[in-house]
Amino acid sequence: MNLFTSFQISGSALTAEKLRLDVIAGNIANMSTTRTAAGGPYRRRTVAFAEDLAASRGRNDSVSFHGRGVRVDRIYADHRPPQLVFDPDHPDAGEDGYVRYPNIELAKEMTDMITALRSYEANTTAVNTAKSLYLKALEIGR
Amino acid sequence: MFLFGDSTLFRLGKGLDAAALRQRVIAHNLANLNTPGFKRSAVTFEETLSRAKDAAGLPLARTHERHLRQTAAPAAEPRVTTETDTYRRIDGNNVDIEQEMLEMVANQLRYNSYVQQVNSRFNNWRYVINEGRR
Amino acid sequence: MEAITQTALTAPGRLSIRPAAAAQGEDESSFAGTLREALSEVNRLQREADQATLDLMSGDLDNLHQVLIKTEEAQLALQFTVQVVSKVLQAYQDISRMQV
Numbered sequence: 245m246n247l248f249t250s251f252q253i254s255g256s257a258l259t260a261e262k263l264r265l266d267v268i269a270g271n272i273a274n275m276s277t278t279r280t281a282a283g284g285p286y287r288r289r290t291v292a293f294a295e296d297l298a299a300s301r302g303r304n305d306s307v308s309f310h311g312r313g314v315r316v317d318r319i320y321a322d323h324r325p326p327q328l329v330f331d332p333d334h335p336d337a338g339e340d341g342y343v344r345y346p347n348i349e350l351a352k353e354m355t356d357m358i359t360a361l362r363s364y365e366a367n368t369t370a371v372n373t374a375k376s377l378y379l380k381a382l383e384i385g386r
Numbered sequence: 387m388f389l390f391g392d393s394t395l396f397r398l399g400k401g402l403d404a405a406a407l408r409q410r411v412i413a414h415n416l417a418n419l420n421t422p423g424f425k426r427s428a429v430t431f432e433e434t435l436s437r438a439k440d441a442a443g444l445p446l447a448r449t450h451e452r453h454l455r456q457t458a459a460p461a462a463e464p465r466v467t468t469e470t471d472t473y474r475r476i477d478g479n480n481v482d483i484e485q486e487m488l489e490m491v492a493n494q495l496r497y498n499s500y501v502q503q504v505n506s507r508f509n510n511w512r513y514v515i516n517e518g519r520r
Numbered sequence: 521m522e523a524i525t526q527t528a529l530t531a532p533g534r535l536s537i538r539p540a541a542a543a544q545g546e547d548e549s550s551f552a553g554t555l556r557e558a559l560s561e562v563n564r565l566q567r568e569a570d571q572a573t574l575d576l577m578s579g580d581l582d583n584l585h586q587v588l589i590k591t592e593e594a595q596l597a598l599q600f601t602v603q604v605v606s607k608v609l610q611a612y613q614d615i616s617r618m619q620v
Contacts, residue, residue: 257419309410385589
């Protein structure tokens with residue numbers, strides 16, 4: 245544990261939530277993407293978080309708290325079947341005349357985005373509180 | 387840190403340690419708001435201190451040599467406990483954002499008041515050493 | 521405040537109620553012995569503060585408030601000892617100037 249552990253903990257969460265926002269933005273932007281490098285329609289992506297724990301104890305680590313915030317475990321692609329829309333004139337329509345669109349619900353993406361935003365704000369508050377504690381400590385002896 | 391044998395100053399230092407640790411723990415809880423299966427942790431210190439204070443006021447007499455010795459009151463050290471028995475969301479996560487925010491504000495105020503107490507003690511010593519000149 | 525008056529009365533310059541190691545080959549009750557003890561205590565506090573400052577710079581420190589508390593303690597201990605020494609010297613000079 246070192247002096248700025250609080251900042252590192254909240255900072256890890258800011259990074260993680262920002263990545264989640266990026267992924268959600270990518271999902272929304274690709275709602276109608278029918279063509280990808282891997283072939284087939286775009287697949288919805290989701291971020292999985294995991295608790296980050298310190299592996300080894302530092303020299304001055306007097307208390308047993310190993311929490312170090314959060315890390316992004318992985319980003320995985322949704323494997324739900326694509327939505328089929330009948331549109332034979334579409335360049336990516338299949339033999340059967342159906343176009344395969346990504347299975348993305350806008351309402352779900354928006355609620356996820358709000359959740360991520362709220363978490364981001366909460367962690368910003370934590371950074372500010374940690375900063376004000378450090379500044380208060382500097383008043384000792386004045 | 388035991389200047390002039392000032393045990394209150396020592397305890398204030400421990401209180402500051404606990405408050406700084408609590409800030410870390412709350413930051414960790416908030417960081418894991420969206421981690422499935424995460425369980426929140428909390429720091430206990432003030433409760434332990436008040437229990438130690440109560441225990442110190444009640445000495446048990448040993449009237450027989452085979453009576454057990456009264457164990458010394460537990461030294462008040464900040465301790466981290468994980469709350470595994472509560473359940474708040476379908477994914478097993480039990481962090482409540484409002485609760486964490488409130489505790490963070492309360493903890494900040496506590497830290498500030500401890501710093502003020504430390505300062506007032508130091509000022510008292512300085513006043514005495516300088517014979518009334520600040 | 522009770523503590524400081526008591527320590528000052530019983531053993532001028534002894535800064536801690538922790539039993540300090542007695543100075544070797546020196547009568548502990550003598551002024552020189554007490555002074556030596558006090559100075560070594562001041563020195564110990566200063567070294568602790570130095571170590572805390574080093575830890576602060578290397579980022580190897582848990583809590584910022586501990587450095588500030590240690591530094592302040594070292595400073596107060598030093599001021600206290602200097603005050604006691606100058607008081608005793610003044611008393612000595614007062615006595616030596618006394619007409620007999």
